[in-house]
Amino acid sequence: MTAGPVFAVVGHPNKGKSSVVATLSQNDAIAIALEPGTTRQSQAYPLTVDGETLYTLVDTPGFQRPRKVLEWLQAHSLTASDRAETVAAFVTQHRNDARFHDECELLAPLVEGAGIIYVVDGSVPYSAENEAEMTILRWTGQPSLALINSIGPDDYSETWQAALGQFFQVVRRFDAVRAPFDQHLSLLKAFGQLEPAWEQPLERAVRHLRDQRMRRREQTAGLIAKALEEMMTWREQRTFTAGRLPGQSDDELAVSLRERWYKHQRQREQALRLAIERLYQHNRIQRQEAELTWHSDHDLFSEKSRRAWGVSRAYLTTAGFGAGALGGVGIDAVTLGTSLGAGALVGGLIGAAGSYFYGDRLALSALKLGPLREGLQTATFGPVQDSQFGYIILGRAIDHWWHISHRNHAGRDPLDLVPTESHWLQHLNRTSRNTIQKCFDKCRRNKELDGKSRHELELAIAAALDAYDEWRLNPA
Amino acid sequence: MPKATLTLLLDFDDQVQKDQGQTAAFLHRRDRKFALACEADGRHPGPANWLAYLGGFNRERQIGGSDPRLRVWRRVNLAFIAVGTLLGLVTMLGLLFYDGSGQINVTVILGFVLLQVSLAALTSLQSFFGWRPWGQLPDMIARRLGRARPSGTVLRQLQPQLSARAAHAGGLAFGISGLLTLLGLVVVQDLAFGWSTTLSTAPEAFHRLVQTLAWPWQSLWPAAVPSLELVAESRFYRIEDAGGSTAPARWGDWWPFVAMVWLCYIILLRFILLMVAISHLELRARRLLARHPGLKTLLYRMETPALETGNAHSDAADQPQMTTSIHTHPLPNASVAIRWAGAGDNQLASSLLKSEQHLVLAAGGAATLTDDHETLQQARLTLGSGEPRAALILTHAWEPPTGELADFLAEALQQWPQTTHIALVPVGAAPDTPPEHQVAQWLRFTERLGHTRLSVSLASGEPS
Numbered sequence: 012m013t014a015g016p017v018f019a020v021v022g023h024p025n026k027g028k029s030s031v032v033a034t035l036s037q038n039d040a041i042a043i044a045l046e047p048g049t050t051r052q053s054q055a056y057p058l059t060v061d062g063e064t065l066y067t068l069v070d071t072p073g074f075q076r077p078r079k080v081l082e083w084l085q086a087h088s089l090t091a092s093d094r095a096e097t098v099a100a101f102v103t104q105h106r107n108d109a110r111f112h113d114e115c116e117l118l119a120p121l122v123e124g125a126g127i128i129y130v131v132d133g134s135v136p137y138s139a140e141n142e143a144e145m146t147i148l149r150w151t152g153q154p155s156l157a158l159i160n161s162i163g164p165d166d167y168s169e170t171w172q173a174a175l176g177q178f179f180q181v182v183r184r185f186d187a188v189r190a191p192f193d194q195h196l197s198l199l200k201a202f203g204q205l206e207p208a209w210e211q212p213l214e215r216a217v218r219h220l221r222d223q224r225m226r227r228r229e230q231t232a233g234l235i236a237k238a239l240e241e242m243m244t245w246r247e248q249r250t251f252t253a254g255r256l257p258g259q260s261d262d263e264l265a266v267s268l269r270e271r272w273y274k275h276q277r278q279r280e281q282a283l284r285l286a287i288e289r290l291y292q293h294n295r296i297q298r299q300e301a302e303l304t305w306h307s308d309h310d311l312f313s314e315k316s317r318r319a320w321g322v323s324r325a326y327l328t329t330a331g332f333g334a335g336a337l338g339g340v341g342i343d344a345v346t347l348g349t350s351l352g353a354g355a356l357v358g359g360l361i362g363a364a365g366s367y368f369y370g371d372r373l374a375l376s377a378l379k380l381g382p383l384r385e386g387l388q389t390a391t392f393g394p395v396q397d398s399q400f401g402y403i404i405l406g407r408a409i410d411h412w413w414h415i416s417h418r419n420h421a422g423r424d425p426l427d428l429v430p431t432e433s434h435w436l437q438h439l440n441r442t443s444r445n446t447i448q449k450c451f452d453k454c455r456r457n458k459e460l461d462g463k464s465r466h467e468l469e470l471a472i473a474a475a476l477d478a479y480d481e482w483r484l485n486p487a
Numbered sequence: 488m489p490k491a492t493l494t495l496l497l498d499f500d501d502q503v504q505k506d507q508g509q510t511a512a513f514l515h516r517r518d519r520k521f522a523l524a525c526e527a528d529g530r531h532p533g534p535a536n537w538l539a540y541l542g543g544f545n546r547e548r549q550i551g552g553s554d555p556r557l558r559v560w561r562r563v564n565l566a567f568i569a570v571g572t573l574l575g576l577v578t579m580l581g582l583l584f585y586d587g588s589g590q591i592n593v594t595v596i597l598g599f600v601l602l603q604v605s606l607a608a609l610t611s612l613q614s615f616f617g618w619r620p621w622g623q624l625p626d627m628i629a630r631r632l633g634r635a636r637p638s639g640t641v642l643r644q645l646q647p648q649l650s651a652r653a654a655h656a657g658g659l660a661f662g663i664s665g666l667l668t669l670l671g672l673v674v675v676q677d678l679a680f681g682w683s684t685t686l687s688t689a690p691e692a693f694h695r696l697v698q699t700l701a702w703p704w705q706s707l708w709p710a711a712v713p714s715l716e717l718v719a720e721s722r723f724y725r726i727e728d729a730g731g732s733t734a735p736a737r738w739g740d741w742w743p744f745v746a747m748v749w750l751c752y753i754i755l756l757r758f759i760l761l762m763v764a765i766s767h768l769e770l771r772a773r774r775l776l777a778r779h780p781g782l783k784t785l786l787y788r789m790e791t792p793a794l795e796t797g798n799a800h801s802d803a804a805d806q807p808q809m810t811t812s813i814h815t816h817p818l819p820n821a822s823v824a825i826r827w828a829g830a831g832d833n834q835l836a837s838s839l840l841k842s843e844q845h846l847v848l849a850a851g852g853a854a855t856l857t858d859d860h861e862t863l864q865q866a867r868l869t870l871g872s873g874e875p876r877a878a879l880i881l882t883h884a885w886e887p888p889t890g891e892l893a894d895f896l897a898e899a900l901q902q903w904p905q906t907t908h909i910a911l912v913p914v915g916a917a918p919d920t921p922p923e924h925q926v927a928q929w930l931r932f933t934e935r936l937g938h939t940r941l942s943v944s945l946a947s948g949e950p951s
Contacts, residue, residue, distance in 0.1 A: 023886075037796040038801075040803040056798075060793070078856055079894075136883075138883060140852040142853060222792075420798075
């Protein structure tokens with residue numbers, strides 16, 4: 012089994028080498044800072060499939076003394092044919108020299124046959140300072156590709172492109188923080204084209220990464236479906252003795268249970284968010300800040316949240332009709348069609364009426380007190396009687412997923428979830444809408460979803476993820 | 488010996504519960520590795536092999552003998568069998584109670600058998616439909632005993648089938664015990680059977696009934712099929728004298744039929760239903776295993792290649808120090824300006840020098856090290872010629888300070904007159920003052936070098 016090609020990500024200090032590696036290796040735990048010398052040691056990030064390494068990215072420190080290195084190389088080389096060997100000799104001779112620590116770290120993988128990924132910052136002007144570095148890299152004789160990464164808002168990439176073209180086989184632009192996933196794959200394919208032997212493992216890697224992304228989307232739909240079912244059917248329950256707490260009225264009990272119910276729902280939503288972030292290998296998102304922001308401005312129960320993620324009464328009625336009709340079709344099937352579709356019609360009307368009635372407000376079920384048994388009484392609160400609640404959870408969950416799935420691992424800014432003002436669910440196909448409504452209705456009636464319904468809900472949510480993605484990327 | 492499906496299901500469920508604490512990446516690696524090993528060995532990667540694979544790393548997990556998770560249900564089964572045996576004995580003694588004052592009514596026995604058949608059928612039906620009218624009973628018992636309910640979710644789902652199995656086992660014990668009691672009484676007592684009913688039933692009709700009932704064994708044991716004569720002769724009425732004209736031995740001829748009815752419609756039926764209940768339990772356990780959510784995810788993990796993108800390494804905690812205690816200083820009155828790597832331009836450099844006798848030089852960037860050396864020498868001469876003894880080094884504010892600049896500064900501090908002050912002047916890409924974060928890296932660089940004759944100034948001359 013071969014080890015797969017190795018690509019050393021090299022360049023001037025602070026030009027985003029670690030950011031490129033973080034995004035391509037989906038690792039948000041790589042130290043990234045606007046300070047030269049943040050990376051002091053080379054670090055390998057292999058991509059493996061079932062233990063087989065398809066390629067390895069090596070993050071390296073930046074050049075510190077390129078002109079001195081070049082001077083040494085020129086002094087020790089006789090002809091162009093011995094240049095690669097001279098670079099290797101430099102590494103051997105200066106391995107323990109503190110002055111050339113960074114150069115040895117970055118040149119060592121190249122001496123061992125790694126491809127060169129040279130990273131520059133396209134948001135700052137081109138500087139001749141880089142020429143010594145590029146000359147050294149050319150001396151190694153390894154296949155090379157230059158990446159123009161843009162850290163700041165300005166754009167000098169045209170100048171960079173022209174200059175880099177003199178030294179490198181391929182020059183690509185790649186924004187490590189903002190580049191969409193397709194560009195990651197396209198870049199990896201470009202890596203593979205540097206050397207014929209590298210093409211096949213990189214193609215395989217791209218295929219696996221694409222499959223992984225599709226699977227993650229399916230898994231997200233499953234996670235959201237599970238959370239939706241749990242939250243929609245959640246009942247806060249409390250058992251107490253017949254005497255209860257002295258002086259505690261039913262209203263006070265309802266308030267106490269409602270608060271606990273709210274708290275549970277918030278925690279469950281946070282757990283869902285965490286699960287989706289873990290799925291996409293985002294382990295270090297600044298959740299504290301995000302959570303506080305979320306709670307203060309875009310709280311799950313706030314009116315603002317309701318306006319942003321809830322659906323219109325007309326939508327609810329239409330979806331309710333569809334969901335009811337789905338049930339009614341069963342009656343028509345049993346009668347072998349002799350009911351002439353009356354089952355579907357009646358079911359649809361009942362579903363529409365139910366949705367219209369329950370969809371008016373964010374209504375919770377009132378406090379329910381159970382019968383006194385063996386000196387104990389049980390008070391319950393929930394489940395929520397309003398389908399809007401489900402749409403709010405769904406909308407917020409899908410919006411969070413969208414941000415996470417489009418977030419590159421080089422990103423270090425806190426996650427900011429700003430609710431949209433438009434009702435994107437209108438873009439979802441009718442069958443999925445009806446399925447979602449049907450499941451919400453079941454949950455409202457506190458009925459457990461069977462395996463088939465759960466699977467259908469997952470498929471409908473997967474369709475909703477697609478619809479949301481499409482709507483976000485092509486808002487027209 | 489292969490593991491019983493129920494035990495396999497419980498083991499699988501237990502393992503899935505345990506796995507919930509593990510990371511998805513670990514589970515994927517572990518299960519994918521198992522699947523690949525199975526593929527290589529030509530084995531089927533089913534739940535049984537999977538559990539055996541995991542069990543191989545954890546020997547003490549192997550359960551020897553009976554499954555402790557099924558202890559409650561074993562006790563329930565034993566209780567049903569014990570109660571069934573006792574009830575069979577008591578019931579048969581009651582049914583065959585004979586004090587010589589009147590015959591034992593076969594019609595009553597047939598009615599009782601019908602009741603038993605109905606109960607057995609009902610037990611099976613409730614098991615098939617999963618109906619649990621007594622569903623709260625285990626909770627109530629557990630509450631009374633002050634114990635938490637022992638059964639998990641899986642066993643709870645199998646409750647109708649487990650209960651049916653226990654009920655049929657009890658029923659079978661009831662039947663066997665009843666039959667043995669019957670045979671015992673036949674041996675030790677003279678039993679007088681007859682048939683009686685208020686309905687105006689002709690003996691022929693009753694004979695047809697018993698013949699129908701005796702159909703299963705009529706060829707095996709003809710003596711156990713009552714003849715029309717026996718039926719006609721053994722009808723009795725309570726207001727008549729017991730016995731009448733019938734010979735006493737004739738009353739006893741019914742016992743083979745009674746024994747066979749009992750054997751066939753109670754024992755054999757219960758035995759068949761017990762076997763069905765066991766099979767149904769097996770089938771249901773197999774179905775639960777096949778539909779177990781954990782199996783779906785396990786298969787997914789086994790089928791999907793374990794892709795690791797290289798996110799195991801973490802150095803996020805190893806962040807550089809991003810604060811500094813020093814500030815920029817006002818531009819010194821300098822006589823030399825050196826443009827490092829082409830920073831700024833000659834006009835800007837000249838405008839920053841307040842001395843009339845000033846020198847603008849270049850170093851770094853595209854210049855060679857020899858050029859740098861010459862620059863240092865030229866500057867040394869100018870600085871050595873008199874006041875002011877200060878030099879400005881213009882740098883690109885956005886470029887990070889490198890080792891090459893540090894070396895250049897070290898040489899300058901060494902070669903230039905001892906009182907020379909050096910000010911680094913970071914110049915932004917735009918004409919205005921460079922952004923704070925760009926200046927900050929120069930301040931930190933200067934602080935790291937730690938030389939008192941080195942400072943940072945801005946081209947605007949304003950200290951921060």
